[in-house]
Amino acid sequence: MTSAIFLDNVSISYGETPITHDISLDIAEGESFALVGESGSGKTTVLRAIAGLAPEWTGTIRLLGEKRGHGVDRASVKACQMVFQDPYGSLHPRKTVDTVLSEPLAIHGIGNRGERVEEMLRAVGLDRRFRFRFPHQMSGGQRQRVAIARALMLEPKVLLLDEPTSALDVSVQAEILNLLKRLKREQKLTYLLVTHNLPVVSFLCDRLAVMRHGRVVEVARVVQLRSGDFSDPYARELYAASGGESVSV
């Protein structure tokens, strides 16, 4: 299998401040991969660099085999999209769902917008009466569905998920996770998920990388997560802190 996301010795910085050091990851097509670790460990920064939103890095990043540049470019846009953490901040407050979902199609000159928008709403499980609502007329879960729909409008193969459920109620979290699982199956997506919630990892992912202080300390299979069989002491600590066995829900 070719790799969907390939990082080799990637060090990212914001201005003068280095955030991550020598990150190397190889994520296969169709795989679900999680980045876990404490706040400030650089997980989100890795996602932003892959997406093109954090342009200051050294090393190599390949998307679906193609070497990617430092900014946002047309090819990478169609290959990879991102879902943000906070559904309250990631939707334009003055634009209807319809406008938000049509925008990527308009940017890339794709026709047949009305139908595509309706189709995508159906795919993410939103009724068509939501189509002309403003964000403030929707709940957090519904907004996050819109955000996921927006990320999928350009039919990317890779989806970067930045804590997609952490801003949501527990009951809604489950719905969104089920939706993500179904979408992955239906559209053959590759997920790179950032989270600090280990049950989410064991539900959705195949492998995970544990990050600390801007470095990957261990890459493990999700089976190891179920048994707590980590080699790195920090990874074991993280596992114990999140309640050990309760992870294997």
Add this chain to the structure above:
Amino acid sequence: MATTRDWLLADSPTSRTQAGAGRLYRLILGLLSNPLTVLGLFIIAVLVTTAIFADLIAPYSPIRQNLSVRLQPPSWEYLMGTDALGRDIFSRVVHGSRITLTIVLLVAVIAAPVGLLVGAISGYFGGWVDRVLMGVTDIFLSMPKLILALAFVAALGPGINNAIIAIAITTWPAYARIARAETLVLRNSEFIAAVRLQGGSAARIIARHILPLCTSSMIIRVTLDMAGIILTAAGLGFLGLGAQPPMPEWGAMIATGRDYILNQWWVATMPGIAIVIVSLGFCFLGDGLRDVLDPKNGESK
């Protein structure tokens, strides 16, 4: 009627038009719920109708002189009295509304978009673009408005058009500052990052995603500034640098009344009252718009 209302307030609009109309309707409802705003709207409406139908409302010509009735006190024949040249002050105030409205509208139309664009570009790109644009803005901001307008009118020559240009030149920097501050906040928000990730160009992001969010505070600010614009125009008129005689500009009318202020108070007072009322009207309207449009006051309204 009830069905139109239901259509407008529908929770799940079925078309783009309905969603937009619904938003507008809620906005108008919000505006009408505040009595001071309604008063402001009423004053502006009276100003606009007066300006449109000035020829029908004014009983006399605003410029024809009749020296046999000069300096008459207010009476039923001359509602606001007559001035030193026997012209009916009421007719002049009515016709003056046209000039005032022209000045206010033209200044807003020139200054607001310029300020908005400069501010948004400056805030979005940052770096040296920001430094250059804000440097220019600061230079304009550091000079007192009326003095700067005076200097421009002196350089361009007196007249109503030059007064408008001069006032516009002095008002845009404040708008640029506001727009920049708002853009700086919006630039790093996730919904802008999402558009960038979709490949949206900088021009598209500024024009379609950032500017619409800056306009509401801009509308508020411009409305509140209208009073100041009227006063600056009146100030220029008073100094003889704005509208030229015999144009019935309110500020110029006050200036001519100055000579008679002790014995014939109405000559200067009547246009003064008009300026105060119209300025107040714009202030009330601006306050009401702020309550309704300002996102910080809850978008849910």
